[in-house]
Amino acid sequence: MKKWLSIICSFSILLTPFSYAQRIKDVASIQGVRSNQLIGYGLVVGLPGTGEQSPFTEQSFRTMLSNFGIMMPNGQKPKIKNVAAVAVHATLPPFIKPGQKIDVTVSSVGEAGSLSGGTLLQTFLKGLDGQIYAVAQGSLVVSGFGVQGQDGSRVVNNTPTVGRIPNGGIVERAVTSGFAQGDYLTLNLNYPDFSTAESLAETINKKLGADPDKGPVIATPIDAASVRVSAPRDVGQRVGFLATLENFEFTPADAPARVVINSRTGTIVIGKDVRLLPAAVTHGGLTVTIAENQNVSQPNALADGQTAVTPQSIIDVNLDDSRMFKFDPGVTLDQLVRAVNEVGAAPGDLMAILEALRQAGALQGQLVVI
Template sequence: MKNWRQLLVIMLVSTIPALAHAERIKDITSISGVRSNQLIGYGLVVGLDGTGDKAPFTTQTFRNMMNEFGITLPQGTDPKLKNVAAVSVTAELPPFSKPGQRVDVTVSSLGNAKSLRGGSLLFTPLKGADGGIYAVAQGNLVVGGFGAEGNDGSSITVNVPSVGRIPNGATVEQAVPSSFGRGDSLIFNLDQPDFTTARSMTEKINELLGPGTAEALDATSIRVSAPRDTSQRVAYLSVIENLEIETGTERAKIIINSRTGTIVMGQKVQIEPVAVTHGSLTVTITEDFEVAQPNALAEGETVVVPQTNINIDDGGDSRMFKFGPGVTLDDIVKAVNEIGAAPGDLMAILEAMKQAGALKAELIVI
């Protein structure tokens, strides 16, 4: 790809008007091979105010650390590490991170430490999935929670004092190999697979850069030809990722959270003609205990007999409403508000409508 063509593309992009209800490619895709990497390490936090842990692995780690510094603790002695806690250290290494750059780390207690407030993390190597050391962490913790305990055993805890963070607490030691500069093409992966969006993105790129530049592989991946030179590839992607395309609409979905009662309906939800009746059914079960005594002339023992009462109340306020063809989300919300259905009642109504084939949407219960 020649430089003059790169400049021409940039000039063309700058004159393209913004599309209505369009999204930039950079906001809805990621490039295959360009990703962050998770790092983890094990270390010690010291300097705590008597809130450390008493786990055996903490003592073992402390002994090993002392041996590294040439200090040998007498066998059989208990260091009683009230001010030390064993912790896990995690970090996310962003793509293209280079040695010398710094990243944030999260420090979490592994034992029974009550709080990490005021502690300092000692030198901790951070490893990747391949076992290689990609960063080292060290520094003072920032802990958002705190706790207090009285002599009588009463205590209070705010937030989580056993977890803290160290901003810029890790230094990158080596870069993670990337496939960004390899091959003659790059693959864009849509965050939400959609055939319409994949087609729209392919057509937009080919319209600007020429036929055959982009090729949709499936509903998620679009392969785009790219220059081999890294500097040209960066400028090339800068142009592509700022293109605005029309995205496909999501499938009609209704999401129900059965634990919280939250119900979310998508914009494209529609209902076929159907009649629905709504009623409030209340079942009350009470259990009383009565004492049963035998007759004075008969043999037997005095026993306690449970007496169960069941009351059912339908509320007496049942209503029926009818949905006509082509009902939209606005109509559904309006009807539900008119009958005053609670979330639990609405869940039952939606499930029944789905079973009846009247609900034209995917019903997802989480």
């Protein structure tokens, strides 16, 4: 029993996601109600000598001074080791209004050693259309730090070149939403599935008293990802309608039978509906170890010779016992894990076994490698 538990913890996470009721708001989103990404370029000042002196930082610094009517003498380069050029980005939530505040993230784009202790100067944040939607400014909160010695040695903790400014951005322009337009709202499933879309539409019609056999329905599935719902035109009524709608509970369809493999970490996730057709698998390992040693041949002191270095190779071949196990029709997840556990397969071996089963047509389920 201990061996079985250890093998599960070491190379696989076994999921048995039995279907259960979920709220509509947890499995679907409203089409057109979305966030928007903003980005800008600015300067962080006040750094304790951890800034940079790159050409684009110098150009940005000169431009900032010229905006304030300050002109530097021609040919004179400013010493700006307390300044860093940064990229500023933020996410504009839906329905946010001018004057409200958002968090911003500041990242160094040059050779600055750390942004700790710095202050971001006023930076315009633009959207995909090139319009300014927010303005960011404020003192940075940096969790990391870096220390460097004169000999080039350096100690870095976390990421000192990235910081955040809570409520550091002020919204200047609102994004138009299609929430209040038209006679319908469209619900988009987070995980498209025809059965789930059909079940969602049936639940909405049943909860709101719409009988498909007696009259028009309120909800209609469009495809595997979307369900169209009739909604009031009045904005206030539409908000109340959606507040009621999103709390309806229904049972989504079971997920497809799927085996997901992360080849980088050795993580294997097996869905509960994965089955195996009759198959026999043999597993064994051939280990070849080669060690190279250098032997020094020292001649006798009275002999006329030279010291020589001769290589010595040691080759060790270890062939593990090959074992075979057989799968009968309809083997379940638990039986699959028990059988592989008895073989003693490592994560890489189990990946190879699953891939071979899929190629043999004995694995009933999708094999996804991420």
